[in-house]
Structures are given as structure tokens and as C-alpha cells.
Amino acid sequence: MATSSLLPFPSLQTQLSSSKNPVLLSSTSKTTYRPPVRFRPIIASVSERPQPITVPEPDAKKKLPLREIPGDYGVPFFGPIKDRLDYFYNQGRNEYFKSRMQKHQSTVFRTNMPPGPFIAPNPKVIALLDGKSFPVLFDLTKVEKKDLFTGTFMPSVELTGGYRVLSYLDPSEPGHAKLKELMFFLLKSRRDHVIPAFETSYGELFDTLEKELAGRGKASFQQVNDQAAFNFLARALYGSNPADTKLGLDGPKLFGKWVVFQLGPLLTLGLPKVLEELLIHTFRLPALLVQSDYQRLYDFFYESSGFVLDEAEKLGISREEGCHNLLFATCFNFFGGMRILFSNMMKLIGKAGVKLQVELAQEIRSAIKSNGGKVTMAGMEQMPLMKSVVYEALRIEPAVPLQYGRAKRDLLIESHDALFEVKEGELLFGYQPFATKDPKIFDRPEEFVGDRFVGDDGERLLKHVLWSNGPETENPTLGNKQCAGKDFVVLVSRLFLVELFRRFDSFDVEVGAAPLGVAITVTSLKGASKGKGKIGM
Ligand code: HEM
Numbered sequence: 358m359a360t361s362s363l364l365p366f367p368s369l370q371t372q373l374s375s376s377k378n379p380v381l382l383s384s385t386s387k388t389t390y391r392p393p394v395r396f397r398p399i400i401a402s403v404s405e406r407p408q409p410i411t412v413p414e415p416d417a418k419k420k421l422p423l424r425e426i427p428g429d430y431g432v433p434f435f436g437p438i439k440d441r442l443d444y445f446y447n448q449g450r451n452e453y454f455k456s457r458m459q460k461h462q463s464t465v466f467r468t469n470m471p472p473g474p475f476i477a478p479n480p481k482v483i484a485l486l487d488g489k490s491f492p493v494l495f496d497l498t499k500v501e502k503k504d505l506f507t508g509t510f511m512p513s514v515e516l517t518g519g520y521r522v523l524s525y526l527d528p529s530e531p532g533h534a535k536l537k538e539l540m541f542f543l544l545k546s547r548r549d550h551v552i553p554a555f556e557t558s559y560g561e562l563f564d565t566l567e568k569e570l571a572g573r574g575k576a577s578f579q580q581v582n583d584q585a586a587f588n589f590l591a592r593a594l595y596g597s598n599p600a601d602t603k604l605g606l607d608g609p610k611l612f613g614k615w616v617v618f619q620l621g622p623l624l625t626l627g628l629p630k631v632l633e634e635l636l637i638h639t640f641r642l643p644a645l646l647v648q649s650d651y652q653r654l655y656d657f658f659y660e661s662s663g664f665v666l667d668e669a670e671k672l673g674i675s676r677e678e679g680c681h682n683l684l685f686a687t688c689f690n691f692f693g694g695m696r697i698l699f700s701n702m703m704k705l706i707g708k709a710g711v712k713l714q715v716e717l718a719q720e721i722r723s724a725i726k727s728n729g730g731k732v733t734m735a736g737m738e739q740m741p742l743m744k745s746v747v748y749e750a751l752r753i754e755p756a757v758p759l760q761y762g763r764a765k766r767d768l769l770i771e772s773h774d775a776l777f778e779v780k781e782g783e784l785l786f787g788y789q790p791f792a793t794k795d796p797k798i799f800d801r802p803e804e805f806v807g808d809r810f811v812g813d814d815g816e817r818l819l820k821h822v823l824w825s826n827g828p829e830t831e832n833p834t835l836g837n838k839q840c841a842g843k844d845f846v847v848l849v850s851r852l853f854l855v856e857l858f859r860r861f862d863s864f865d866v867e868v869g870a871a872p873l874g875v876a877i878t879v880t881s882l883k884g885a886s887k888g889k890g891k892i893g894m
Pocket of ligand 1: 502505506523524525526533537540544686687690691693694695698755756757759760761824825826837838839840841842843845846
């Protein structure tokens with residue numbers, strides 16, 4: 358498999374050593390070349406040097422018809438509000454896109470994206486809803502990604518200490534490479550702590566779930582997962598146990614509030630419609646209201662991350678800016694992503710049924726057994742079904758489903774059926790679940806097929822798995838916008854399944870709605886091992 362490796366974070370070496378993308382370190386007009394950083398050798402999984410992700414220009418010989426982009430933005434002010442109500446309440450997100458796709462008989466069309474007035478003065482986008490047009494969003498020769506992480510509006514920088522954090526920076530900005538290098542440094546220097554911290558934190562999670570099930574007959578996955586995920590990140594990345602600090606167990610709660618102040622304009626919280634429209638979709642919530650909560654998180658990160666902040670200073674980043682970025686990457690990018698992703702996996706594997714679950718348990722336990730009873734990176738490479746299930750979960754329900762890019766110049770965009778002209782400055786928007794469920798790319802696209810990515814044919818499909826803001830076969834670099842935590846996310850998702858199935862043969866869940874992701878209630882955990890790794894070993 359192109360991106361598989363026996364070693365943690367295989368892409369880090371190539372990320373940091375592209376001679377085609379020299380790391381430009383400068384916040385002034387004088388640009389200095391920084392030689393590639395060399396770490397202890399780790400095997401990179403791709404032999405070539407990393408190339409920028411580009412989408413070939415449309416092939417004139419194929420003669421796809423040139424079509425005007427269908428759709429319109431409606432009457433100013435009212436059009437965007439009507440679309441917002443359709444998106445959140447009248448139709449819901451999937452139907453919002455599906456109905457317009459059918460109406461225009463096109464996977465590329467013009468529409469508004471929420472929130473619109475008054476938070477986002479310009480909600481106009483060109484939607485890309487198929488797996489062929491979507492990847493233009495990764496091609497930085499064609500699109501700019503400045504301030505587009507959350508789409509047509511950007512949350513106040515007061516929510517991040519006055520800084521535009523890395524996720525909002527375009528690679529052409531001087532701060533981008535330095536901050537991304539800091540993220541790679543963090544992940545690289547803590548790699549040996551990941552498996553032990555995961556075993557501790559998720560061991561606690563499964564113990565708690567078992568106790569709650571024994572007492573009440575059911576248990577909320579979200580609550581225990583929030584605490585386990587936060588503890589895991591603090592232990593793995595910073596060597597700190599939140600419970601032993603002033604933060605105590607408040608991390609997930611403080612994060613939950615802070616995230617609503619940032620993403621509120623894109624969420625429904627289950628409040629009455631009128632209240633939600635006024636409170637979170639029309640005006641910004643004042644950042645001041647969450648300042649003291651944010652300060653508590655900041656203090657925790659500042660006290661725990663001294664070794665990373667020392668490195669930040671060496672890279673020319675102030676300790677303060679470094680800390681706000683660490684907080685954002687750990688809490689928003691990762692903790693936020695992990696709570697959605699793990700709940701999705703519980704839902705998808707829970708719904709897939711006992712057969713898949715038992716196969717996973719057998720594969721996982723037998724590989725652990727042949728590795729001396731230990732969970733290791735090498736051992737996880739011998740679990741093809743487990744690896745495929747992780748990719749399938751990332752394909753079918755990408756945790757960050759909305760991506761944006763602004764056309765840097767006049768472009769031609771190609772869907773399966775037509776070519777479309779886009780003008781410089783227009784905002785392109787991709788709804789990823791439609792691109793990764795494109796029936797022209799995947800068989801049975803709507804179905805969760807656990808072994809979809811097993812074998813050579815399966816692995817060839819990995820280039821169409823796009824959750825990390827890039828194909829699964831590509832790697833994040835200092836010069837692109839692919840998720841800095843790509844390998845880390847795949848690793849912890851694998852660890853999650855390993856910990857789950859080394860303990861349990863099968864499980865059942867009930868699925869409910871939640872503002873971000875889904876709410877999972879565990880109703881049974883069967884074959885409890887009374888001590889991990891005992892069953893079948
Ligand atoms: C389930 C977990 C995660 C998901 C689903 C996820 C997804 C994404 C996506 C889709 C983007 C691109 C957004 C865009 O520009 O449109 C992104 C960027 C980013 N992610 Fe992740 N991510 C996750 C975990 C992590 C982790 C563990 C880190 C830790 C360092 C991380 C750090 C970043 C950073 C720093 C960026 C910005 C990259 C850049 O500016 O070049 N993410 N992530």
C-alpha cells in the first residue's frame with residue numbers, strides 16, 4: 358500500500374525534506390532558505406519526493422461539453438436566508454445538496470452556503486459534489502486557502518488569543534511553514550508515547566462503559582469518549598494528566614463551549630428555530646463570554662508544552678503564538694475530529710452487525726498473539742480488515758465534511774459530464790461525503806463495506822479517500838494544506854478498534870442526533886474479557 362509503513366507517522370520524513378518545496382522562513386521581505394530538517398531516520402512510505410498536489414488540466418481530446426455553471430444565488434439578502442433555512446431546517450444538509458444536484462442535473466452548481474447575513478456578507482459558492490471536480494480544492498496552483506477553514510465566515514481571532522492560527526493560513530503566508538513544522542515536531546517527538554497513552558486512556562473508557570452498562574443497562578459513549586480523548590491527547594502529546602493539574606476534568610466541557618462560539622453559525626443545537634437563528638446564525642456570540650474558559654485551557658497548555666514552546670522559539674514563533682496554535686490543533690483539529698470520528702466508527706461498525714465485528718475481533722487478537730501479546734505498529738500492519746474498516750469509516754463519513762478554496766485565476770473545472778468556467782476570486786466549495794460516495798468511483802457507494810480497501814484493488818481506491826484534505830495516498834507537507842495530523846489520526850483510529858475488539862466480541866448501539874457528529878448510546882458489550890487481550894489469545 359502506497360502509504361503504509363511499519364513506523365509511526367511515515368509521512369513526516371518526506372513532509373520535511375522536499376527540495377521542490379524549500380521551507381521559506383521569513384516574516385519580512387527577506388526570504389531565507391532553511392535546509393531540510395533531518396530527524397532520526399524513519400522509513401518514508403513513498404519513494405518519490407513529495408510533489409505538490411495538482412489536478413491535470415482538462416483533457417481537450419475527451420471533448421466534454423463546456424457548460425455554464427447552473428444555479429443562482431436568489432434575491433440579495435432573502436435568497437441566502439431562504440437557503441440557510443433549507444440547509445438547517447427545511448431540508449437538512451444532505452437533501453439541500455441532493456435536491457439542487459437533481460434540479461440542475463449537475464454535480465457542479467451555484468448556491469449559497471450558511472451562515473449568510475449578517476455574519477457572512479458573501480455566502481456565494483460554486484458547489485463541487487463529485488469525486489472528479491472535488492480534488493481541485495487541494496491544488497494550490499489553482500486555489501487559495503486563506504481564512505477559509507470554516508468557509509464563508511471566519512470566527513473572531515479573539516477566540517484564539519488574537520492570532521490567525523495555522524488552519525486559516527494559506528501556504529503562501531510566511532507563518533504557515535513555521536507553524537506546520539512545529540506541529541510535525543510535536544507529533545514526531547511524542548511518537549513513542551502514543552500507544553501507551555492510548556492503552557491507558559481507552560482502557561479507562563472501556564472500564565467505565567462496562568460499569569455503566571452493568572449498572573444502568575446502557576451508557577453514553579460521547580461523555581466517556583470526551584474525557585478519554587482529552588486525557589489521551591494530554592498524556593500522549595504533552596506527558597500531562599489533566600486530572601493532576603488545575604484544569605482537572607473540565608477540559609472537554611470548556612472545549613465544548615469554546616467550539617460553539619466558533620462553529621455556532623454552522624450548527625444546529627436543537628434549540629427552537631427562532632432562537633437559534635437569532636442567537637447563533639445571524640449574529641456572532643461575543644468572544645468575551647468564553648474568555649475565562651479559554652484562559653484555563655491556555656494555562657493548561659502553556660504549563661504542559663514547555664518543550665514544544667522552546668522549539669517554537671527556535672523556529673521564530675513566540676511562545677504565546679505557539680501555545681495558541683498548540684491549543685487549537687490539539688483541541689479543535691484533533692479532539693474535535695476524534696470525538697466525531699470515534700462516534701462514527703461506533704455507529705458504522707455497530708450497524709454493520711455481528712459478522713464484521715467477530716471477524717475484526719479474530720483478526721486483531723490473532724495478530725496481537727503473534728506479536729507476543731503486545732499491540733505494536735508492526736502488529737497492526739497484519740490487520741488488513743481493521744485497516745480497511747478505518748479507511749471505510751473515513752470515506753463514508755469524513756469528520757470534516759466541508760472544504761473551500763478561492764480560485765486564484767480563471768479556471769476550467771471538470772466533472773464527469775462537463776467542463777465549467779470559473780472566474781478568478783470565485784469561492785469553490787466541496788461537500789466531501791458526496792465526492793467520496795461518488796457512484797462513478799465506488800461500487801455500492803452508500804454502503805459501509807468493511808473490506809473495501811483490502812487487497813491490491815482495494816488499495817488502489819485509497820487515492821479517492823479524501824478526509825485529510827488530500828488523497829490518502831499523499832502526505833502533508835510544509836507547502837500544502839493537507840492535515841498535519843494525517844498519520845496520527847489513522848494510527849489512533851486503528852488503536853481504537855484494536856482496544857475495542859481485543860476486549861469485546863461484539864456490541865450494540867443506539868444512534869441519536871448531536872450538533873457535531875452523532876450521539877451514541879452503547880446498549881451491550883458482549884464477550885467482555887475481564888482483562889484486556891484474554892479472549893481467544
Ligand atoms: C479526526 C481527526 C482530524 C480530522 C478529521 C482532520 C481533518 C482536517 C482537514 C479536513 C483539514 C483541512 C481543512 C481545510 O483547510 O479545508 C485539516 C487541516 C489541519 N489539521 Fe487536521 N484533522 C484531524 C486531526 C488533526 C490532528 C491530530 C492534528 C495535529 C496536529 C491536526 C492538525 C491540522 C492542521 C495543523 C491543519 C492545517 C494544515 C495546514 O494549514 O497546512 N489535525 N485537518
